Amino acid sequence: MNIQYKIFSKGCLDVLPLLIPVVPFGIIFGVIGIESGLGSTVTFLMSIIIFAGSSQLAFAQLFTGGATTPVIVSSVAIVNSRHFLYSAVIAQYLTKVKLFWKIVLSYFLTDQAFIVSQKYFKQQPKNKDRHYHLLGSGFTLWFVWQLSTVAGIILGEVIPKELNLAFAVPLTFISLIIVDIKKIDHLIVAITSGVFAIIFFNLPLRTYIIVAAAAGILVAYGLSHS
Numbered sequence: 001m002n003i004q005y006k007i008f009s010k011g012c013l014d015v016l017p018l019l020i021p022v023v024p025f026g027i028i029f030g031v032i033g034i035e036s037g038l039g040s041t042v043t044f045l046m047s048i049i050i051f052a053g054s055s056q057l058a059f060a061q062l063f064t065g066g067a068t069t070p071v072i073v074s075s076v077a078i079v080n081s082r083h084f085l086y087s088a089v090i091a092q093y094l095t096k097v098k099l100f101w102k103i104v105l106s107y108f109l110t111d112q113a114f115i116v117s118q119k120y121f122k123q124q125p126k127n128k129d130r131h132y133h134l135l136g137s138g139f140t141l142w143f144v145w146q147l148s149t150v151a152g153i154i155l156g157e158v159i160p161k162e163l164n165l166a167f168a169v170p171l172t173f174i175s176l177i178i179v180d181i182k183k184i185d186h187l188i189v190a191i192t193s194g195v196f197a198i199i200f201f202n203l204p205l206r207t208y209i210i211v212a213a214a215a216g217i218l219v220a221y222g223l224s225h226s
Contacts, residue, residue, distance in 0.1 A: 074210055108137075
């Protein structure tokens with residue numbers, strides 16, 4: 001067993017504990033994709049191409065709500081903006097890696113992969129093959145996410161549309177927000193976004209979503225620099 005395979009395998013194993021919530025998350029997206037009218041092919045291709053659970057759910061929710069294309073695209077971009085931070089942190093460990101590897105690893109760079117691989121990179125500052133760890137953690141998450149999406153698509157095809165499971169999307173996001181609120185500042189940001197969403201709900205083209213997100217970001221920035 002060569003060193004690259006060992007590091008790859010370690011990445012696969014290290015990320016396993018973080019995959020427990022990924023499975024139901026992927027299933028929910030698959031079901032909602034079908035319920036919202038995206039169809040099985042588009043739903044599956046979204047998991048392949050976008051490969052970002054929260055933004056995929058946001059897309060499905062906005063699509064179901066009749067949001068315009070600019071609103072959907074900008075909202076997905078905002079949700080995914082955290083990856084700029086991830087890539088900036090990881091880049092310092094990949095300075096000697098070829099461009100091909102950087103492109104591949106950027107695709108597999110997710111929340112869970114970032115958490116476990118950054119820790120490994122810090123522990124192995126001189127290991128020239130350490131990027132295989134990110135490949136392992138990212139690929140494992142990718143594989144599980146695709147399987148979960150397929151399972152959701154299958155369920156979505158057999159579940160009666162009368163059940164209208166689209167409500168699962170906002171419930172999922174609410175659960176994610178509740179788990180993430182650990183400080184009073186987090187609560188203030190969440191309340192701010194919610195209040196702005198309610199106040200500007202009647203804006204045309206559902207742009208209240210962008211306004212609420214921008215308000216939350218500005219408040220978060222202000223609190224972090226106060």
